[in-house]
Amino acid sequence: MDYYGSQITKLIEELSKLPGVGSKSAQRLAFHIINMPVEQVQSLADAMVHAKTGVKYCRECFTLTDSDLCPICSSEKRNHKVIMVVENTRDLAAYEKTGKYEGVYHVLHGAISPMLGIGPNDIKLKELMQRLQGDVEEVIIATNSSLEGETTAMYISKLIKPTGIKVTRIASGVPVGGDLEYIDEVTLLRALEGRTEL
Numbered sequence: 250m251d252y253y254g255s256q257i258t259k260l261i262e263e264l265s266k267l268p269g270v271g272s273k274s275a276q277r278l279a280f281h282i283i284n285m286p287v288e289q290v291q292s293l294a295d296a297m298v299h300a301k302t303g304v305k306y307c308r309e310c311f312t313l314t315d316s317d318l319c320p321i322c323s324s325e326k327r328n329h330k331v332i333m334v335v336e337n338t339r340d341l342a343a344y345e346k347t348g349k350y351e352g353v354y355h356v357l358h359g360a361i362s363p364m365l366g367i368g369p370n371d372i373k374l375k376e377l378m379q380r381l382q383g384d385v386e387e388v389i390i391a392t393n394s395s396l397e398g399e400t401t402a403m404y405i406s407k408l409i410k411p412t413g414i415k416v417t418r419i420a421s422g423v424p425v426g427g428d429l430e431y432i433d434e435v436t437l438l439r440a441l442e443g444r445t446e447l
Contacts, residue, residue, distance in 0.1 A: 257283070309380070311356045311373045312338045321345075321353055328352045330386040334377065334405060336360050336393060344391065352389070355380060360397035361404055367397075369404060378408065387415040394421045394439075 257279060265275035282290055306312070307319035314320070321327055321341075331352030335341050341354050359372040381388070388409055392398035402418055409416045422440025432440075 310354045311358065311376060312341055312354060326351075330384055331389065332377075332380065332385060332387070333389040333391050335391050336398065336401075340391065340393075352387075357392070357401070360392055360395070360401040362397040362400070372401070374405070374408070377405070381409065381412060381414060385414055387417060389417050389419065391419045 260279045260282065261272070261275045264270055264278050265272050267275075270278070282293070285293075303315045304313050305315070307314045307322055308317055309322040310319060312319050312321070316323075322329075328351050332355050333344065333350065333352055334355045334357060335344070336357050336359065338356055341356060344350050344354075355373065355377050357372040357374065357377070359367055361367060361369055361372065377388075388405070390402045390405055392401045392405075406416050406418075420439075420443040422436060422443055
């Protein structure tokens, strides 16, 4: 049943199509938008349209950007000899928030998953191998610890090792604040294998 009229209902329906937005959240957002000044609504709509039409892949690392090279790849302060391989732009953003990584990135836009029909040719692996023709000292594989992420990490490692470039994998293990009794065996084993000297 249509409680609000067709325009409000349509707005709620469109908002609820966004990931992580249920019907109640969509309803709250819709009413918030309706109560915003017209200029703010127009600014929001313009930002969405401009992002959709103006954002593209960085020609170097394939993250999303609005210029030919992203700010990280164009920075002379970054160490271009160290490349961290991540699955998506959100992973890149997570590492950037630490403020500690000084190298550059390569965004795969996915992970190898035979179950989903995603093979090595469906992600940005060829492009990574082309980048390694340059002056690269280390590739840090920072894919997720999921089955797909591990499969992708192993595949990349096997491709790169014959080139003589150092290949490392991010450590995984016990999260800060985690109780050992609730952590699965694989995670505990990884934590043990990845231990460091104090």
